[in-house]
Amino acid sequence: MVTRGRDIAVLIVVILLFWQGLHQFTGTGLLTAPLDTFARVLRLLGTPSFWPHLNESASAFLRALAIAVGVGLTVGIVLGAHRLSGEVAEPILVALYSIPKVTLYPVVLLFFGIGMPAKVAFGAIHGVVPISIFAMNAVRNLNPIYLKTAQVLKLGPWATARKILLPAALPEIFTGLRVGFSLTLVGTLIGEMFGSQRGLGHLLMAAIGLYRMDTIMAITLLLVLFASAINSILLVVDHRLHRRV
């Protein structure tokens, strides 16, 4: 654990040095230096007009995540429990996972109109696929002996689900949630970068026109920090769950 912490610290220092080096190399105007970027993040957070955009993105992301988790778990568990449906649905889900979903965004926009619902829908579309794939595999690959044990112990369906199925399938399901979290964020952000008037994605695109390099880098940094911080926490939980089984 200690060496791992040291490795991460070394990695962060190397990245910061690399960034500073790029800044020196490209000349002062082009790439904002790390320290200035952090200062810009703080200044942005202190600007009242920044918060509506942040709130818009956060609420779009949270709604998309709620839909992706709800729908993804339901679909995944049902497909995992019913063998034939799962076998039919799996290639479709895998194909959906690897297509450029961005091409579907115009269709989503035509359905929902420009604004919050389209972003939420697009974020949810990204997140729902990995969550259902992982949940499906988790339920399908349950060791049959667990179910036999439940029968032997004469557990009711509720107790079987709560005491046996859930703990056994949880690690795999959680991995799906972790991947789904990241992809929902990507989807919501793309939704904001095209045809949107509010949110962090819109701010990023607007800053290109204004040639505000410091704003672009500050928002990008904010998103990267948020995504990697949450993902690291989820990774720790993920590893723990997998080790326990």
Added chain:
Amino acid sequence: MIPPSEMVTALAGILASGRMSAAILRTLRIVGIALVASIIVGFVLGALLHALPRIRRTVDPLFATYYAIPIYAFYPLFIVLFGLGDVPILIIGFLLAVVAMIISTLNGFDRIPPVLLKTARMYRMRRVRTALRIMMPCAAPYIFTGVKLAVAYSFIGVIGAEFIMSGSGMGYEIAFAYSNFDNQIMYPLIMLVLVLVTIINMVLHSWEKILFERRRRR
């Protein structure tokens, strides 16, 4: 929404007229460059990291969080740095694909059974010969998984970037048709992208299955 049958006929018309050929070729060219670059760079970096475990352990946290980071957030940065052309799109496709290739290469080399390497030493094989005769064939199916992922990711990256902001390419044409409410062009193009990418992915997927199947039989 127009019916699928109409999308197919409209698509045939668009392809026959040749007015989208430039956009299609451009997208395929950028995807191709991003793909080849990510496969070569990913393989070389993967092999190097495998040989240098100390450095590998240090960059491992980066790989673990890499796909959690929305790479598209860097797209505006690349546009300002490199201008609105092929380069920022290429970089997004490359960045999305290369890490999948690195991770798969590492995974492939990790899975070489130690007994095979011992055999190579018993025969006093040179390092290059060991790599060519033992390590590469053994790791190949896993590396192929990386290639498969790199194909999917470079398509996703390139078309996504073109869609968000660019001046040409399939992603741009779809966004442009959407802005003009031109459903007769938009739906057929969306269909073309989805069908094309799905076919490519499925071919690679079944090829990968064959490779692993052959491995199991031995």
